[in-house]
Amino acid sequence: MALVVQKYGGTSVGSIDRIRAVAKRVVETRMKGNLVVVVVSAMSGETDRLINLALKVSPHPRERELDMLMATGEQVSMALLAIAIHELGYEAKSLTGHQARILTNREHTKAKILSIETEKILKELEDGKIVIVAGFQGSDDQGEITTLGRGGSDLSAVALAASLKADVCEIYTDVDGVFTADPNIVPEAVKIPKISYDEMLELAGLGAKVLQTRSVEFAKKYSVPIHVRSSFNNQEGTLVTGEDAEMESVLVRGVTCSKNEAKITITGVPDKPGIAARIFSEIAKANIMVDMIIQNVGEQGKTDISFTVPKVESEKAVEAIKKIAGELGIGEIKSDPKIAKISVVGLGMRSHTGVASTMFSSLAAVGINILMISTSEIAISCVIDEKFSELSVRILHEAFGLSAQEAAKS
Amino acid sequence: MALVVQKYGGTSVGSIDRIRAVAKRVVETRMKGNLVVVVVSAMSGETDRLINLALKVSPHPRERELDMLMATGEQVSMALLAIAIHELGYEAKSLTGHQARILTNREHTKAKILSIETEKILKELEDGKIVIVAGFQGSDDQGEITTLGRGGSDLSAVALAASLKADVCEIYTDVDGVFTADPNIVPEAVKIPKISYDEMLELAGLGAKVLQTRSVEFAKKYSVPIHVRSSFNNQEGTLVTGEDAEMESVLVRGVTCSKNEAKITITGVPDKPGIAARIFSEIAKANIMVDMIIQNVGEQGKTDISFTVPKVESEKAVEAIKKIAGELGIGEIKSDPKIAKISVVGLGMRSHTGVASTMFSSLAAVGINILMISTSEIAISCVIDEKFSELSVRILHEAFGLSAQEAAKS
Numbered sequence: 129m130a131l132v133v134q135k136y137g138g139t140s141v142g143s144i145d146r147i148r149a150v151a152k153r154v155v156e157t158r159m160k161g162n163l164v165v166v167v168v169s170a171m172s173g174e175t176d177r178l179i180n181l182a183l184k185v186s187p188h189p190r191e192r193e194l195d196m197l198m199a200t201g202e203q204v205s206m207a208l209l210a211i212a213i214h215e216l217g218y219e220a221k222s223l224t225g226h227q228a229r230i231l232t233n234r235e236h237t238k239a240k241i242l243s244i245e246t247e248k249i250l251k252e253l254e255d256g257k258i259v260i261v262a263g264f265q266g267s268d269d270q271g272e273i274t275t276l277g278r279g280g281s282d283l284s285a286v287a288l289a290a291s292l293k294a295d296v297c298e299i300y301t302d303v304d305g306v307f308t309a310d311p312n313i314v315p316e317a318v319k320i321p322k323i324s325y326d327e328m329l330e331l332a333g334l335g336a337k338v339l340q341t342r343s344v345e346f347a348k349k350y351s352v353p354i355h356v357r358s359s360f361n362n363q364e365g366t367l368v369t370g371e372d373a374e375m376e377s378v379l380v381r382g383v384t385c386s387k388n389e390a391k392i393t394i395t396g397v398p399d400k401p402g403i404a405a406r407i408f409s410e411i412a413k414a415n416i417m418v419d420m421i422i423q424n425v426g427e428q429g430k431t432d433i434s435f436t437v438p439k440v441e442s443e444k445a446v447e448a449i450k451k452i453a454g455e456l457g458i459g460e461i462k463s464d465p466k467i468a469k470i471s472v473v474g475l476g477m478r479s480h481t482g483v484a485s486t487m488f489s490s491l492a493a494v495g496i497n498i499l500m501i502s503t504s505e506i507a508i509s510c511v512i513d514e515k516f517s518e519l520s521v522r523i524l525h526e527a528f529g530l531s532a533q534e535a536a537k538s
Numbered sequence: 539m540a541l542v543v544q545k546y547g548g549t550s551v552g553s554i555d556r557i558r559a560v561a562k563r564v565v566e567t568r569m570k571g572n573l574v575v576v577v578v579s580a581m582s583g584e585t586d587r588l589i590n591l592a593l594k595v596s597p598h599p600r601e602r603e604l605d606m607l608m609a610t611g612e613q614v615s616m617a618l619l620a621i622a623i624h625e626l627g628y629e630a631k632s633l634t635g636h637q638a639r640i641l642t643n644r645e646h647t648k649a650k651i652l653s654i655e656t657e658k659i660l661k662e663l664e665d666g667k668i669v670i671v672a673g674f675q676g677s678d679d680q681g682e683i684t685t686l687g688r689g690g691s692d693l694s695a696v697a698l699a700a701s702l703k704a705d706v707c708e709i710y711t712d713v714d715g716v717f718t719a720d721p722n723i724v725p726e727a728v729k730i731p732k733i734s735y736d737e738m739l740e741l742a743g744l745g746a747k748v749l750q751t752r753s754v755e756f757a758k759k760y761s762v763p764i765h766v767r768s769s770f771n772n773q774e775g776t777l778v779t780g781e782d783a784e785m786e787s788v789l790v791r792g793v794t795c796s797k798n799e800a801k802i803t804i805t806g807v808p809d810k811p812g813i814a815a816r817i818f819s820e821i822a823k824a825n826i827m828v829d830m831i832i833q834n835v836g837e838q839g840k841t842d843i844s845f846t847v848p849k850v851e852s853e854k855a856v857e858a859i860k861k862i863a864g865e866l867g868i869g870e871i872k873s874d875p876k877i878a879k880i881s882v883v884g885l886g887m888r889s890h891t892g893v894a895s896t897m898f899s900s901l902a903a904v905g906i907n908i909l910m911i912s913t914s915e916i917a918i919s920c921v922i923d924e925k926f927s928e929l930s931v932r933i934l935h936e937a938f939g940l941s942a943q944e945a946a947k948s
Contacts, residue, residue, distance in 0.1 A: 144594045178614065184554045185618050186625040193624075196632055197617035200610035204588065207607035208595050214603075215596040222606055226636075227681055271637055 130295040131163045131253075135263060135285035138172035139302040140359035141205045150300075150359060151212035154258060158218060163253045165292060167263040167285040168209055170201025191236035195265075195275045199225070202262035202281070210260050220258040223249070225273070228259075230266035230284065232274045239274035241266060241283065241346075244291040261288060279340030286343045290350035297347065298355045299339065305356050305365035306331065306338050308530040309383045313518050316531045320381060321364070324371045327381045327473050328354075330507040334471040335386035344368065371475065379476035379483060380528035385521050386469045387514060389419060390442035391499065392435055394449060396459020399431045403456060407433065407449060414448040416441045420469075420502045420511065430459070434500060436511065439465050467499065468517035471509040472524055483528075484508050490527040496520055540705040541573045541663075545673060545695035548582035549712040550769035551615045560710075560769060561622035564668060568628060573663045575702060577673040577695040578619055580611025601646035605675075605685045609635070612672035612691070620670050630668040633659070635675035635683070640694065642676035642684045649684035651676060651693065651756075654701040671698060689750035696753045700760035707757065708765045709749065715766050715775035716741065716748050718940040719793045723931050726941045730791060731774070734781045737791045737883050738764075740917040744881040745796035754778065781885065789886035789893060790938040795931050796879045797924060799829060800852035801909065802845055804859060806869020809841045813866060817843065817859060824858040826851045830879075830912045830921065840869070844910060846921065849875050877909065878927035881919040882934055893938075894918050900937040906930055 134154065141147050150166075158164050178197050182189040189197075206222035213220035229248060232239035252259045263281025266274050276283050282299060289297035306328065309317040323331075325348035332341045338356055347354050347368065357365025397403055404423065411418060421435040437445045442463045449461055470491075477483045487508055491498060496519070500511035512520060525531075544564065551557050560576075568574050588607050592599040599607075616632035623630035639658060642649035662669045673691025676684050686693050692709055699707035716738065719727040733741075735758035742751045748766055757764050757778065767775025807813055814833065821828060831845040847855045852873045859871055880901075887893045897918055901908060906929070910921035922930060935941075 144591070147595060181554070181614070181618060182621055185557060185621045189621040190624055193617045193620045193632060196620075196634075197614060200613045203610045203613075204591070204607060207603045208591060210603045210606075211592055211595045211599040214600055222603060224606075224683075273634075 129161050129163065131165070131292055132157055133165045133167065133285050133289040133292065133294045133297045134300060135167040135281055135298065136169065136300045136359055137281065137302070138169045138174070140300050141168055141209065142172035144208070147205070147208050147212050151209060151216055153300075153359065154209075154213060155216050155218050158258055164258045165249060165253070165288055165294070166209065166258065166260045167281055167288060168202060168205045168260060169263050169281040170198075171205050174201040174204070192272065195236045195273050198275050199262070199265045199273045202264055206260045206262050213258055213260075218258060219256055220260055221252055222260040222262070224262050225265035225284070226267035226271065228261045228288075230261075230287070232266035232268055232276070234268045234270070234272065234274070236272075236274055238277040239266060239268070241276065241287045244287060246291050249288075249292065279343070282340045282343035283346060286347045286350075286352055286354065289352045290346065294352065296353050296355050298357060300357060300359035301338065302358065302360065303338060304358045304361070304363055306336065306368070307382070309521050309525045310336075310385070313385070313521050314383075314525045317525065318531065320366050322367045322369065322375070323381055324375055324475055325368060326371070326506055327475055328368045330471070330473040330504065331382050331384055334469065334473065334507065334509065335384040335388075336382070339368070376475050376479055378474055379480055380472045380474040380530065382473055383521050383524045383528070383530065384471050384473065385517050386471075387517065388439055389436040389467065389469060389511075390439045390463055390465040391467045391511060392437060392442060392445055392449075393462045393464070394433045394458055394460070395462075396430050397426075397433050398457050399426055399429050404433060406452065406456060410448050410452055411437070411445055414444055416445050416448070420500050420509070422500050436467070436469070436500070466514040467511050468514045468520075469509050469511050470517065470520045470524065471507050472528060473507045475506055477506050477508070486527055487524060490523050491520055494519065494523060539571050539573065541575070541702055542567055542706055542708060543575045543577065543695050543699040543702065543704045544708045544710060545577040545691055546579065546710045546769055547691065547712070548579045548584070550710050551578055551619065552582035554618070556769075557615070557618050557622050561619060561626055563710075563769065564619075564623060565626050565628050568668055574668045575659060575663070575698055575704070576619065576668065576670045577691055577698060578612060578615045578670060579673050579691040580608075581615050584611040584614070602682065605646045605683050608685050609672070609675045609683045612674055616670045616672050623668055623670075628668060629666055630670055631662055632670040632672070634672050635694070636677035636681065638671045638698075640671075640676035640697070642678055642686070644678045644680070644682065644684070646682075647685055648687040649676060649678070651686065651697045654697060656701050659698075659702065689753070692750045692753035693756060696756045696760075696762055696764065699762045700756065704762065706763050706765055708767060710767060710769035711748065712768065712770065713748060714768045714771070714773055716746065716778070717792070719931050719935045720746075720795070723795070723928050724793075724935045727935065728941065730776050732777045732779065732785070733791055734785050734885055735778060736781070736916055737885055738778045740881070740883040740914065741792050741794055744879065744883065744917065744919065745794035745798075746792070749778070786885050786889055788884055789890055790882045790884040790940065792883050793931050793934045793938070793940065794881050794883065795927050796881075797927065798849055799846040799877065799879060799921075800849045800873055800875040801877045801921060802847060802852060802855055802859075803872045803874070804843045804868055804870070805872075806840050807836075807843050808867050809836055809839050814843060816862065816866060820858050820862055821847070821855055824854055826855050826858070830910050830919070832910050846877070846879070846910070876924040877921050878924045878930075879919050879921050880927065880930045880934065881917050882938060883917045885916055887916050887918070896937055897934060900933050901930055904929065904933060
């Protein structure tokens with residue numbers, strides 16, 4: 129008998145028929161003798177509907193009341209799922225985040241899970257019940273309702289799986305698993321049967337949307353195996369798990385593309401110690417995350433600095449620098465939103481050389497100019513002109529042999 | 539400085555514009571220096587929408603999960619109201635029934651309020667906040683979410699007013715107050731400025747739909763003055779309060795009509811001791827409430843028994859009697875759903891005679907046959923053929939001089 133945590137996203141519970149289908153799948157898992165804890169999101173579109181109601185009342189609704197409002201979305205879907213499971217003749221009980229004792233800090237709309245008291249859930253499981261927990265929400269030490277931010281239901285599921293020492297955390301979604309590249313861009317992309325936490329973290333951070341980064345970090349920290357799979361069929365999906373010896377044999381696991389960043393370039397920066405620090409502390413003060421930074425060696429005591437920030441905050445970043453431009457004697461400030469970040473990710477890079485050169489030469493071969501480069505232990509990213517983004521993903525997918533046949537080996 | 543509890547029903551918070559209007563009214567009350575606790579219902583139609591979702595999943599959803607589902611309705615409207623009040627520059631905080639410490643018993647979908655710990659609400663009021671509490675809901679000693687049954691938000695408001703020792707409980711609705719008769723039936727009906735708890739209880743129990751009976755009982759028990767008024771204008775409504783000397787001067791306060799009952803007649807009942815007891819204990823066993831009972835003196839050791847039960851349960855009642863009909867030697871059992879109960883209510887009846895005779899003779903004058911009669915200390919009810927119901931309300935309204943001019947005296 130295993131303890132299985134299953135998480136169903138918004139599209140998986142998006143209609144009464146879908147909820148019935150989920151109930152059937154949950155019951156099938158229970159019938160196999162497993163203990164089952166289910167985490168549900170709000171029905172697709174519901175969270176946006178609620179936020180829009182709030183925005184009609186006020187352009188800046190307070191986060192505490194937004195949480196109060198949004199938390200109803202999961203409460204509706206979990207109650208309906210419980211009713212659907214009863215209808216199949218099985219025992220089930222739904223619990224809000226507060227009732228499931230998911231304790232968070234007080235940061236409304238982006239709360240962090242501090243702990244989960246599992247006593248109540250374990251008691252219900254012992255009583256033979258399927259336990260359904262509202263995803264995306266918890267409560268703080270004052271009993272205030274909090275939410276965990278977009279994609280927070282994944283985190284709820286992984287945190288519950290960790291606390292309950294579940295055998296596996298199944299994340300049901302509307303795709304078949306994690307792919308070697310976005311199948312919308314690369315038709316030859318194949319499902320990855322098994323991937324390490326670190327690879328998944330890089331892929332998620334670099335644009336793959338299947339899993340939320342925070343939930344993968346959590347899973348890694350507590351060694352929770354995640355099985356990402358589709359709620360629309362019965363195929364095996366992708367197992368996200370700890371590294372094993374075999375994993376390093378694959379040089380590149382996947383290719384991703386992110387268009388969420390803009391490049392800001394400052395020209396004519398005086399080449400003196402402390403200037404870069406001054407610039408980036410000003411941007412940090414504005415609460416903007418900087419991703420990549422490049423500083424060119426310049427001429428005549430002047431240099432250029434380029435860096436990337438989230439596209440939605442690029443104007444704010446430019447404003448922040450303009451404030452100190454005069455004082456520092458800075459030249460021109462330019463913002464370029466038409467860039468894309470293409471990345472290749474794989475554990476094998478740690479022990480094999482040549483990945484970077486293959487990447488650069490493949491892009492060069494078709495005339496794609498690389499604007500910025502950054503590397504981590506298991507990933508290499510290049511910033512390029514946005515218009516080449518799909519092309520470069522296809523080129524790299526082929527260059528690293530990620531087609532069906534190759535992936536089957538891993 | 540007074541402490542005011544205001545309750546807004548579903549139509550009063552039925553749209554974003556209506557919620558803004560309610561926020562304005564709440565803030566005006568606060569600006570006058572009052573402490574304000576607001577109780578809200580779900581936006582009109584929302585509770586039905588949620589119940590229908592559940593019914594699509596299962597014809598018999600369990601009550602615990604129905605409560606979980608329905609409780610979201612008030613949670614949405616209270617959060618939106620809080621946001622609307624913030625937008626006007628005032629401090630407000632919404633609380634679920636559980637957070638407001640409204641402790642109920644465990645009877646899902648029709649829970650009774652056991653107690654309210656007011657500490658938290660008082661703390662928020664002291665901090666200068668307007669407190670918004672979800673109506674219709676509470677939680678039991680296990681932290682399970684419960685609801686109080688239809689119209690339960692009135693009860694939440696009155697119970698909060700009692701616990702907080704509020705100066706008044708204002709019930710905002712879509713009508714101007716309590717009327718001498720249903721204005722849809724009697725255009726001359728006028729608003730009653732002041733009415734006693736007992737009169738209001740009789741009116742509510744006998745068909746007036748403005749206030750829920752349980753909430754009036756609660757208000758009476760704890761001497762909470764209720765002000766029933768419209769959220770669509772600023773007119774004074776009806777004050778429901780304890781008796782005063784002046785109140786008895788009005789013979790009849792109002793006329794009501796209820797079409798919710800059916801008359802069941804059993805003919806040829808053996809006129810022996812214990813037979814009636816046997817019949818009504820059988821009906822009680824089926825959990826059916828009997829309202830009026832009439833037993834005619836019969837001939838040849840046989841008698842007829844007539845009684846009324848809720849229309850929706852008349853078939854069940856007939857079935858219950860049929861089960862023992864053979865054993866008791868009972869004749870025929872007939873059910874007549876086409877009846878109406880017309881009532882006149884007034885404290886003055888206690889000290890004045892002649893109300894009954896005026897009622898009977900007024901009905902007789904237009905040829906309306908009285909099928910059954912029942913009386914209480916301050917009400918007289920007649921069961922008549924349903925087709926005369928509107929006519930008799932109009933006749934009695936006139937006979938007791940309840941037109942505008944008369945009512946102004948009270």
